[in-house]
Amino acid sequence: MKAFSYVTAQTADSAVSLVGDRGRFLAGGMDLLGEMKDGLVEPALLVNVKAVPGTREIAAGRGTWTVGANVTLTRLAEHAEVRKVFPGLAQAAEAVGSPQMRNGATVGGNLAQHSRCWYYRQRDARCVKKGGARCLARGGENKYHSVLAHTMCLSPCVANLAVALAALDASVVVQRGAKTVTLTVAQLYEKAWTDAKAHHSLGSDELILRVEVPVVAGARSVYVKVAEKSEFDWALVSCAAAGRVEGGQFRGVRLALGSVAAVPWQMQEANAFLEGKPATDETAAGAAAILLRDAEAREHNGYKIPVAKALVRRALAALGA
Amino acid sequence: MPWPKETKFLGKETPRVEGPAKVSGRAKYTGDVAPAGVLYGAIFRSKWPAARVKSVNLAKARIAPGIKAAILARDGEFDVRYYGDEIAALAGTSKQAVLDALALIEVSAEPRAFVVKEVDALKTDAPTVVAGRANLTEGAAKETGDVEAAFAASAAVVETRVSTPIQVHHPMETHGHTVQWDGEELSAWSSTQGVFACRDSFAKSLNVAQNRVRVRCEHMGGGFGSKFTPGAEGVLCARLARAAGAPVKLMLTRFEEGLAVGNRPSSFQKLKLGADADGKLTAFEIYSFGTPGHTAGANTGGGSGGASFPAPYLYKPAATRVKQGSVAVNAGQSCAFRAPGHPVASVGMEAVLDDLAVKLGMDPVEIRVKNDPFDVRRREYAIGAEQFGWKQKYRKPGTMAGAVKTGVGCAGAAWMSGGKGTQAEIQVNADGTVEVRVGTQDLGTGSRTVVQVVAAEMLGLGLDRLTVRIGDSRLPPSGSSGGSQTTAAVSPAVFDACENVVAELKKLSGIEDPRGENWQAACAKIGNLPLQVRGKWREGLSTGGAGGVQFAEVEVDTETGFVKVKKLLVVQDCGLVVNKLTCESQINGGVIMGLGYALYEQRVMDARTGFVLNPTLENYKLPGAADMPEIEILLIDMPERGVIGVGEPCTVPTAAAIANAVANAIGVRVPDLPLTPDRVLAALGQVPKGTADTVRRPGAWVDGRASVAAAPVAPWVERNGGGQAYR
Amino acid sequence: MAGGVSRRIFLKSLGTSAVTAAALGADTVSQGLAQANAERAQGPGAVAVAFTVNGEKRTLMVEPRVTLLEALRGNLGLTGAKEACDRATCGACTVLLNDTPVYACSMLAIEAQGAAITTIEGLARDGKLTxxxxxxxxxxxxxxxxxxxxxxxxxxxxxxxxxxxxxxxxxxxxxxxxxxxxxxxxxxxxxxxxSGQKPVTQLNVISLHDHALA
Structure with missing residues (x-):
């Protein structure tokens, strides 16, 4: 790790002004410290944002819940009300890493984490995300990579919470300069879809403050994943679903897939397809087919397509269960 | 006297002597030792998979703040043959100082063409890993009987292809040493499996007399075959300490652990097996190759140096043809790894045998009992099958309905080694306390406790009267801990020393049997100086030749490809059981390591950059607590055979049994280990074929078309002109 | 409060010397000063970090880049917590931070400022194991x-x-x-x-000679 200076920000406002263009925000540090140890980033200043007021609360509001960016994943996963109202969110938090990791990791950090691609993380590899000319996963070892890609980079979004929050139609509130802006989950990641160098849409001086999750009467949510190991392993594919099953029919259901694209993969067409249709495995398979329609298998990641389809069916079955 | 029949400690459950120290953080491992003024050492490694190093400039690093020593790994011009090869080393006053200085080392080198995939390295126009030497080393085919005729006469013949990955040891404690010089005397605290081997290797590498080197290893955090010598890191650590005139601690990082300190060779096996209508094996043929790393060397037959392994494994068809090869690639060299060769051999042999059983319509247990030449193992199959409920659980392959299918499989193991050559010393004090000294080491196998148990049993004393000293080359010589030999080597030596103690005490005190209740009275006659007696390993108290069979039950999710092992039953013979508690732990550990080999573990190399992509525990996946099946162990007690080591045989058949269970569940064989979801789904025919990307590596070995000269190195590498420190 | 750029200048000047009250209103200044002092960047050289370890107050001088694990093992000689991966993947470095298990390798010592840390050395008291x-x-x-x-x-x-x-x-x-x-x-x-529950052992020693099937 290169030497750096360290400061604890007392407000969101000062955090974004302190960080400048050579600093990085430090919350749980689970992602950032690894990047620094591997020499992938060499910030001159770390701005600890854990003291920023109002970022540690989980608050039930009228129609919308607010989850602060510095809420740890352990707290989110164990929060009794969250487990009841947004089980998919709690499940997604619980599926992150290990207990110690969840004790440190934060909601904001999970959403803003950088690529886990093993070429990106390899300190000596010069890939497109690090300013090189090519994506080394293309034509390389791409079994953990995207089946839906728009840029040269094949690194997928692996943030569990992004997938769950996308299905829950949540918003992300971000400090941008002196103002706060509210983004959809899609907006939070859209830059990663269009810019191979981007991990998400946020600038280095933009700070996630909280997420806002709408409550929909009668809706359920679920998050499922498949990994190689039973615990403490990245999802090969994950799927979140939220919505209602009324009178045996899907209502207002939203789907999102993780680890298949640079963004949490959502298609309005798939959600619309489900609307009012009987809550059956056949309907679910139809939605899965739409979601994966444009998926393209690389040399080693074709398996993700059937796995994703299976998970969509399982998530939708769990919604109705 | 022989081993006693009625025992107080032998074969009972004795907690580890060092347990309290280990669970309270008091146990000092190599990295915890801190002699006054100890410096932090680190290695600067090649980031090229192959290059000619012309010069290394340490000038800037040497004068960096806090740096006390800067040395070259090798003098003059030299070749580096893999990503991670040693180039230089630094020692300084803090980790941070050394990290900063490593970035100042400058290397001038000519990158060379390289090859890291076994199949690529076989091609005729592949770059040669060692100049002037073919990548592939093949022994001549070894034949017994008339193979073609035997196959032709067989009632059933099957051909099976399997591959096994490079498995990396990844002990929790990385490789490393703390070294201190006192004039020409070297003291090392080493994480090692052999304090004497380590001592001699230090002496040779550093040109120091053996009587001036002392190696200590009070506690060490696992080795599994990878810590028999000081390694390059130990020698560099000692040289740094000499250059700095201060003690140096050099512990490798996890990243380095994934590159440079050994692994289990890979294998690609094509097997063919024939049997008569009764299922009696008639003919066997194997062609295999794998990589042992950058130096393929000679065909060793044992599997630890080259990539060959025992074949045919366990079974003895009359007609056999065996051809094995080792192929060099630009990657870290293999070394011994828990039961070298055997798990590799087992995966192939047990697979083709099960496939043959299916073809014959025979039960897998039945075909094994019919063909296994070792009577102990045959009986273990019978005992295990009953305990496992094999008859109730076994179905014809792939006949289960539903998305999640269960399956069962079994496999056997052999392990040959015994253990000799150890000495023990016992000092008896006038107050009746006893110190037992053996220059062995405890890898986590419980050898310290073995010494204690044997001495307490033979002297008729309570455990609290005994202290045990091990892990020091100043103690009576003992061999390295490899080949499951430690318990079988150490126990007889302690036994012998105890006999000598009893004889001496009898002479000294006039008490006919000075053991047990007479001990105190006998010791009172010892006088001012303690009684010191030696013992030696001798015949008749230990042996080799453990068998062992395992049964696996798995659940396979055919929609996601996920494999969950539900149960593993181990039936293991180990002769006389010395300590049930540590014996069970050893077997649990072997099984879990085998489970990792079956389902999760593999080193992944990148063809274009030559980098190891997963030198981390994030992507090199070790089994965790959640992955544990129910493990049941039936230990076959055969005290008349004496002490037999158990550490290796228990890891041999696990992967084969699991792979067979998966094949039984889904009705097709998943040929390549580890059995990850992508491979299971591929075997089920559910994976759409991948489109080869348009972005191709120049000089790639795609269909063997590309030429060597076109293989560039530099464009893929982050910082040209430097090596890398892996902190 | 002004926008990012002017604020950064403000903080920078505060970091090295005083700021004139004339530049801002009096209330803002006292608030700003308190905040800015709290927000003064430390390092990259060694800085004082104080926390409680196993009930004892400890103060050490470490660079901000030093991890909690490095500080415990190197500066305080508490070698019970182990470095095995240094990347939050193995748990050998686990300590309790305010009673919560964390990976000491993946947090900075400076982040533990004021915290109560328990290491393995802090469990057994007077040699008596828990x-x-x-x-x-x-x-x-x-x-x-x-x-x-x-x-x-x-x-x-x-x-x-x-x-x-x-x-x-x-x-x-x-x-x-x-x-x-x-x-x-x-x-x-x-x-x-x-926890007072009966542990399961899955090991049975059987005699080959006595076994019915043997």
């Missing part, structure tokens, strides 16, 4: 022992929160701790034993 440690020894919940300090820390936290965990809860609690020797079954058994 019930869990005792059970780990008796049930052989260890082999090489390198993962043991981390395992004991995470399980100590579990038993404080949940004195009678199920086997599944124990397994989940140690999901972030790797053991290459494969001691998991005995670690689980030890934890159940420590």
């Amino acid at each position: 019930a869990l440690q005792q059970a780990m020894v008796e049930q052989d919940g260890l082999q090489c022992g390198f993962c043991s300090p981390g395992m004991v820390m995470v399980l100590t936290a579990l038993l404080r929160k949940n004195p009678h965990p199920t086997e599944a809860e124990v397994r989940r609690a140690i999901a972030g701790n790797l053991c290459r020797c494969g001691s998991y079954p005995r670690i689980v058994a030890a934890t159940l034993a420590a």
Whole structure:
């Protein structure tokens, strides 16, 4: 790790002004410290944002819940009300890493984490995300990579919470300069879809403050994943679903897939397809087919397509269960 | 006297002597030792998979703040043959100082063409890993009987292809040493499996007399075959300490652990097996190759140096043809790894045998009992099958309905080694306390406790009267801990020393049997100086030749490809059981390591950059607590055979049994280990074929078309002109 | 408050010298000063960090880049917590930070400013092992022992929160701790034993000569 200076920000406002263009925000540090140890980033200043007021609360509001960016994943996963109202969110938090990791990791950090691609993380590899000319996963070892890609980079979004929050139609509130802006989950990641160098849409001086999750009467949510190991392993594919099953029919259901694209993969067409249709495995398979329609298998990641389809069916079955 | 029949400690459950120290953080491992003024050492490694190093400039690093020593790994011009090869080393006053200085080392080198995939390295126009030497080393085919005729006469013949990955040891404690010089005397605290081997290797590498080197290893955090010598890191650590005139601690990082300190060779096996209508094996043929790393060397037959392994494994068809090869690639060299060769051999042999059983319509247990030449193992199959409920659980392959299918499989193991050559010393004090000294080491196998148990049993004393000293080359010589030999080597030596103690005490005190209740009275006659007696390993108290069979039950999710092992039953013979508690732990550990080999573990190399992509525990996946099946162990007690080591045989058949269970569940064989979801789904025919990307590596070995000269190195590498420190 | 750029200049000037009150209103200045002092960047050289370790107040001088694990092992000589991966993947470095298990390798020492840290050395008092440690020894919940300090820390936290965990809860609690020797079954058994539950042993020694099938 290169030497750096360290400061604890007392407000969101000062955090974004302190960080400048050579600093990085430090919350749980689970992602950032690894990047620094591997020499992938060499910030001159770390701005600890854990003291920023109002970022540690989980608050039930009228129609919308607010989850602060510095809420740890352990707290989110164990929060009794969250487990009841947004089980998919709690499940997604619980599926992150290990207990110690969840004790440190934060909601904001999970959403803003950088690529886990093993070429990106390899300190000596010069890939497109690090300013090189090519994506080394293309034509390389791409079994953990995207089946839906728009840029040269094949690194997928692996943030569990992004997938769950996308299905829950949540918003992300971000400090941008002196103002706060509210983004959809899609907006939070859209830059990663269009810019191979981007991990998400946020600038280095933009700070996630909280997420806002709408409550929909009668809706359920679920998050499922498949990994190689039973615990403490990245999802090969994950799927979140939220919505209602009324009178045996899907209502207002939203789907999102993780680890298949640079963004949490959502298609309005798939959600619309489900609307009012009987809550059956056949309907679910139809939605899965739409979601994966444009998926393209690389040399080693074709398996993700059937796995994703299976998970969509399982998530939708769990919604109705 | 022989081993006693009625025992107080032998074969009972004795907690580890060092347990309290280990669970309270008091146990000092190599990295915890801190002699006054100890410096932090680190290695600067090649980031090229192959290059000619012309010069290394340490000038800037040497004068960096806090740096006390800067040395070259090798003098003059030299070749580096893999990503991670040693180039230089630094020692300084803090980790941070050394990290900063490593970035100042400058290397001038000519990158060379390289090859890291076994199949690529076989091609005729592949770059040669060692100049002037073919990548592939093949022994001549070894034949017994008339193979073609035997196959032709067989009632059933099957051909099976399997591959096994490079498995990396990844002990929790990385490789490393703390070294201190006192004039020409070297003291090392080493994480090692052999304090004497380590001592001699230090002496040779550093040109120091053996009587001036002392190696200590009070506690060490696992080795599994990878810590028999000081390694390059130990020698560099000692040289740094000499250059700095201060003690140096050099512990490798996890990243380095994934590159440079050994692994289990890979294998690609094509097997063919024939049997008569009764299922009696008639003919066997194997062609295999794998990589042992950058130096393929000679065909060793044992599997630890080259990539060959025992074949045919366990079974003895009359007609056999065996051809094995080792192929060099630009990657870290293999070394011994828990039961070298055997798990590799087992995966192939047990697979083709099960496939043959299916073809014959025979039960897998039945075909094994019919063909296994070792009577102990045959009986273990019978005992295990009953305990496992094999008859109730076994179905014809792939006949289960539903998305999640269960399956069962079994496999056997052999392990040959015994253990000799150890000495023990016992000092008896006038107050009746006893110190037992053996220059062995405890890898986590419980050898310290073995010494204690044997001495307490033979002297008729309570455990609290005994202290045990091990892990020091100043103690009576003992061999390295490899080949499951430690318990079988150490126990007889302690036994012998105890006999000598009893004889001496009898002479000294006039008490006919000075053991047990007479001990105190006998010791009172010892006088001012303690009684010191030696013992030696001798015949008749230990042996080799453990068998062992395992049964696996798995659940396979055919929609996601996920494999969950539900149960593993181990039936293991180990002769006389010395300590049930540590014996069970050893077997649990072997099984879990085998489970990792079956389902999760593999080193992944990148063809274009030559980098190891997963030198981390994030992507090199070790089994965790959640992955544990129910493990049941039936230990076959055969005290008349004496002490037999158990550490290796228990890891041999696990992967084969699991792979067979998966094949039984889904009705097709998943040929390549580890059995990850992508491979299971591929075997089920559910994976759409991948489109080869348009972005191709120049000089790639795609269909063997590309030429060597076109293989560039530099464009893929982050910082040209430097090596890398892996902190 | 002004926009980012002017604020940064303000803070920079505060970091090195005083700021004139004339530039801002008096209230803003006192608030700004308090905040800016709190927000003064430290390092990159060694800075003073104070926290409580095993009940004792400790102050040390470390660079901000020094991890909590490096500080505990190197500066304080508490070598119980182990460095095995240095990347939050194995759990050997686990310590309790305000009673919560964390990876000491993946937080900075400076982040622990003011916190209460418990390391493995802080559990056994006067050489007397805790019930869990005792059970780990008796049930052989260890082999090489390198993962043991981390395992004991995470399980100590579990038993404080949940004195009678199920086997599944124990397994989940140690999901972030790797053991290459494969001691998991005995670690689980030890934890159940420590919580007053009957540990399961799956080992049976049978005599080949007496067995009906042999």
